[in-house]
Amino acid sequence: MKIKKYFSLFALFCVFICCSQEKETAKYTVSKDKPILLADPTIFYENGVYYLYGTTTGDFPNGEGFQVYTSSDLKKWNGQSGAQNGLAFKKGDAYGTKGFWAPQVFKYNNKFHMIYTADENIAIASSDSPLGPFKNDSNAPMFNSGNQIDPFFFVDQDGKKYLYHVRLTNGNRIFVAELKDDLSGIKEETLKECISGVLPWENTQNVSWPVTEGPTVLKHNDLYYMIYSANDFRNPDYAVGYATAKSPLGPWEKATESPIISRKDVGINGVGHGDVFYDKNGKMKYVLHTHFSNSGVSPRKTGIIDIDFEGNKIKADAKSFILLKE
Structure with missing residues (x-):
């Protein structure tokens, strides 16, 4: 017993x-889910599909250029969607030898266009599909006048087209110019500075080269809104604010409630440089990047946060913030 x-x-x-x-x-x-590691992200929506593009840092296993992720619900993403080994744009198919940054994809005249940075200049390529391949027979930037990055294409209600971008001159400063109808370049006589980093939140480290960058422009209730990021992207205080104007050429008045998205809101360092998009239900969202962790900058992670207008102000819903995964 x-x-x-x-x-x-x-x-x-x-x-x-x-x-x-x-x-x-x-x-x-x-978890088998892998974080999406794209900086300077943008999302283009077409026929029930979300297309996510951005700057890739580190190794380039598929080649240098712009990868595209696709999703039908903003939750599950496929990272091998591009026409060329997962890439929507591949080095050699248009202008650029290095530094492929901050793409924006839009549809114009029944073609898909990608405006982007390479070699610290701005170029444009086109495709019959958001998946690419985006190409351009010209091996030249859109214009030659110093170093420019972070392009954003905007069409006003009167049909005029504008290029917002950052010029590297005594800081990263945001400029605007009217575009030619064929998108081949800017009308030089319309070039005008919009904003630079002069407020305390825009230069928390008090550097001699202040940074404002990553502009996105939209119109609401007859006001133009420029959403932008400030501070060096390596600064934990990299954050998002906005300014308003009564004309696409300015003058711009910065919102007193900026920053509207920062590490204090989402709990991760280096939050910024994104783009506005609308989901299939018409809900306004902002896709952006963050530092990899609170102790490391790169590779940067991609996230989405809900934003909306409250009267003539833009508000962000910190509780809605999510990091994207494959």
């Missing part, structure tokens, strides 16, 4: 150990 009793106790002990090990194993199971 004692032998049976001891055996029963031993068996129970083994079962307890096995169950404990199973619980521990389950506790430390690693």
Whole structure:
């Protein structure tokens, strides 16, 4: 009887150990979901599909250029969607040898266009599909007048087209110019500075080269809104604010409630440089990047946050913030 009793106790002990090990194993199971690592992101929506593009940092296993992710619900993303080994744009198909940054995709005259930065200049390529391949027979930037980055294409209600972009001159300063109808370049006589980093929140490290960049422009209730980022992207205080104007050429008045998206809101450093898009239900959202972690900058992660107008102000819903995964 004692032998049976001891055996029963031993068996129970083994079962307890096995169950404990199973619980521990389950506790430390690693998620198969991989974070999407794109900086300067933008989302283009067409026929029920969201197309996500951005700056890739680090290794380029598929080649240098712009990768495209696709999704039908903004939750699950496929990262091998581009026409060329997962890429929508591949180095060599248009202007640029290095530094492929901050693409924006839009539809104009029944073609898809990608405006982007390469070699610290701005160029444009086109395609019959948002998946690419985006190409351009010209191996030249849109204009030659110093170094420019972060282009944003905007069409006003009167049909005039504008290029907002950043010029590297005594800081990263946001400029605007009217575009030619064929998108081949800007009308130089319309070039005008919009904003620079002069407010305390825009230069928290008090550097001699202040940064304002990543402009997105939209119109609401007869006001033009420019959403932009400030501080060096490596600064934990990299954040998002906005300004308003009564004309696409300005003058611009910065919102006193800026920044509207920062690390204080979402709990991650380096929040910024994104783009506005609307989901299939017409809800306004902002796609952006963050630092990889609160102790490391790169590779930067991609996230989405809900934003909306409240009267003539833009508000962000911090509780809606999510990081994107494959």
